[in-house]
Amino acid sequence: MSILLNPIQLLELSIISAQDLAPVTRSMHTYAIAWVHADRRLSTRVDNSGRSNPAWDD
Numbered sequence: 001m002s003i004l005l006n007p008i009q010l011l012e013l014s015i016i017s018a019q020d021l022a023p024v025t026r027s028m029h030t031y032a033i034a035w036v037h038a039d040r041r042l043s044t045r046v047d048n049s050g051r052s053n054p055a056w057d058d
Contacts, residue, residue, distance in 0.1 A: 015056050031056075
């Protein structure tokens with residue numbers, strides 16, 4: 001009996017920026033989170049200066 005292993009699959013995301021976010025607080029610390037599986041979440045760095053138009057280029 002042979003066991004088939006799933007090949008490694010690569011998903012590449014480029015998080016560039018966001019526009020016109022709702023101003024929830026005066027000093028927003030915005031970041032983005034992406035995941036396909038709940039056990040493997042990744043996030044961008046925090047953009048402290050972008051306010052409602054943050055840019056990450058990650």
